[in-house]
Amino acid sequence: MKKNLLLIFLILILVPITALAVMAVYTFRNNENRSREDLKDKAEKVLIINERLMQDSIRQIELELEQISFDTYPSFDELRAAMNRERMIKQTFLIDDTNNFLFPAPEGETSQKEREFLSEAENIDLPGSLNAALSPDENKEISSQWYTWFMRDGINFIYYRKVDGEIEGFLIERYALISRMIALLPETGENEEDVRIQLTDARGGILYQWGNYSPQEKDEPLREYSLSEPLGSWRLFYYYDEEHHFADLNRKSALFIIPAMGLVLIIFFLAYYFYRENKREMETARKQVSFVNQVSHELKTPLTNIRLYSELLQTRLSEPKNQNYIEIIVKESDRLGRMINNVLTFNRGERGELKTNIETVDLNTLIDEILEKFRPLLLKNSIKIEYSQTSLPLIETDRDMIEQILINILANAVKYGASGHYLGIKTKSNENTVKIYIQDRGPGISDRERKKIFTPFYRIDNSLTQQTSGTGIGLSIAANLAKKTGSILQLEESETGACFTLTIPGKREL
């Protein structure tokens, strides 16, 4: 019984909590997944935007270079002077259709810088490379394009075009180009706590970075992006402080968890409250019973003595008036004894200590004895007994238990049915069972209460019984003992009053 209660409480608590937990985990994971996808999308967009910025800048540089027409300058000196004012140009050059440099001319007058350029160009056969890289589409009018090659210190950029068979080219000042790209890329603002975007060169070295987040070594970029030509060897990396982000996300999700947690707490509290209340009640009841039990035991010894000495006194005193007093003492002692017996039996039953003691019982004798005991009580309440003996077989059962059952039923009938001034007892027997009917003509028991009368401490609460004293365990004990002896105690349908039947098995292994 107690274990079941605990189990029910546990289920009451665990089921909603588990449901909530499952929902929470599902929501979190879903949030995380969705959020990671969102982040990746955002990262990609950011990288593409910056890629476009750089490509636009490349187009701008191309436009600027297209503006420079070699024909505008009457001499190479003036071309030189003009190029000395161009931020992006490290060296201009002109190659004729036989792959020879016209400017700077290897045989002519050149500056130190120009000689260095020529020797480098010779090393990689620049004219040949440029021609080979030129678009094969000869019909194409404008064949301006980029040419890049890798040197030990990085990528070199050349922008060149073919004009009347000659190649006009510009070697770009690499660091001016990098600087220009850096200038147009975003700076680190205030709202980029958890982002770091890096632009790296062909060797993976960082050219530029922005955003306030410092990626840890273990960090994988959320997205990376290879730039298109001529910046093909450069890459953009998008790092994100996922830890921080998800901590943040979880913090937000936690806001939704708070009511859920509240609910769980309320469930916990309620369950605990009810569990405690119940336990306390049971504990109190147990203590009361235990107390009553002890008291009853203590009462039994003096009561026995009272009864014994009363009987002794009865034999010695002959005056009728005294006899009458003693009878009352004996009678009341009997009643008290019954009550104590009932209490002890009930407690033993509650503790599962009831043991049967089987013997051969003559029910007629038993009933006679009981009625003899009740006679004074019945007389006092002016209850008329209607009892006709029939021949009954001897049965194997616990005599004391059957006696107590019958006493309890009779006591109940006297107690509640006294107003009918009638008590009818009938016996019936067949092959296997003996059935005893006990009928009163009291107010009876309504259908509603029928089921409850065998419950311990239940008493029909109405004006009629309010004055009645009693422990309220008599019928419960009777039912319990009936069960123990294999008998059936029932409340029969009756037109007037209450009619109990006790069906005792004739012969039975108990």
Add this chain to the structure above:
Amino acid sequence: MKSSIIKKTTIGILLLLSLTSISSQEVELNVSVTNPWLRANERQTTYIKIGLTGFELENSENRTASNIAIVLDKSGSMDGDKIERAIEAAMLAVDILGDDDILSIITYSDSVEVLVPATKVSDRLSIKRKIASIRSEGSTALFAGVSKGADEVVKFFDRNRVNRVILLSDGLANVGPESPQALGELGASLRRIGISVTTIGLGLGYNEDLMVRLAQKSDGNHAFVENSRDLARIFEYEFSDILSVVAQDVNIEIECLEGIRPVRILGRDADVIGNKVYMSLNQLYSSQEKYFLLEVDVDPFQAVESVDVARIQMSYSNTVTREKKKLDRMGSISFTDDNSIVEENIDKESMVSVVTQVVAEKSEEALLLRDQGNIIEAQALLNSNSAYLYEQAELLSAPQLAEVGEEFEDDAMSIADEEQWGATRKKMRDDQFEAQNQQSY
């Protein structure tokens, strides 16, 4: 009322003054030869000195408005006194500049922040408030810092302004391009469009090769500030330079005539192409001389007086009158068989310049030797430098050379001290730079 009349009158007088003295409001171009007389019939080497002196800026109200980006290192190593002094110096700059000047402030560590985008220096309080918010942290994205700074200058680029980036760093560039060569190329590309980068190295942690190269290639100034206490003073010097620019976009072309071949320019970048030499400066400062020393090979000449050996053409923008000016000078040499005439006529002043450049070169060599661990040879070179300087000081009656000689003697001692090497190297680089660029501070 009265004061406004006085003010107007003052302006009128000043205007009148500047009008009357307009003839002197031009750059002086002096061409001299270290040996105005050379021995006849002999192949020999001499130096032509082209001296450019900015005219005196008589009225500070005439000064050229500036367009400046201050690029501040706020990496972790700047923590403490350095960053506080840097903030102080930047605030000083805000006070020095006028309402018409344009200023931007860029800070960098791991990445770059444009703290104050290019703006006219009128709302000083809000600029200062932003400067005060600078906190040090992280590493040193120097290249990116300069790039962003240059970009802010480019936004309001104006040939009629002094366009400059002032870089302050105390550490090694460790994010982005970080070689002296890379920063040199960046500096050169900025110089081509008229932006100079002044580099201020703070403490002993920065890369002086990188900082010097960036300044040199961009025609900016360079300073080694060992103690951050001196930072404000250096800022004052720099701004007094910036505010005293009188000419910009200075281009010089030297054409060597028959029998003369250009070899090189001492200590400065120049393009020598055939018999012509091309040089440029981003600016000239008020009352300061900048010079180029052209080493030339002279073919044997017969004894003759005053042969034109080189034609010097110079163009520049006068930032006061906002006019483009061209100047044309001839350099000439006389030839004689008389040795005493050769000796007696040595141009002492230009000779001092040559000595200064030669010892600066030797100092660079000594530094290279020391870098290779060759302390003894480096010391020997520095000591011979100072001996040479003492001798020339006597010969040319130039006591300032003896002073430099003493410094070399000190350097020779210091370079052996391993603990002091960081500071010594920075000082030597700074000295070399100042000598080669005739920096005012």
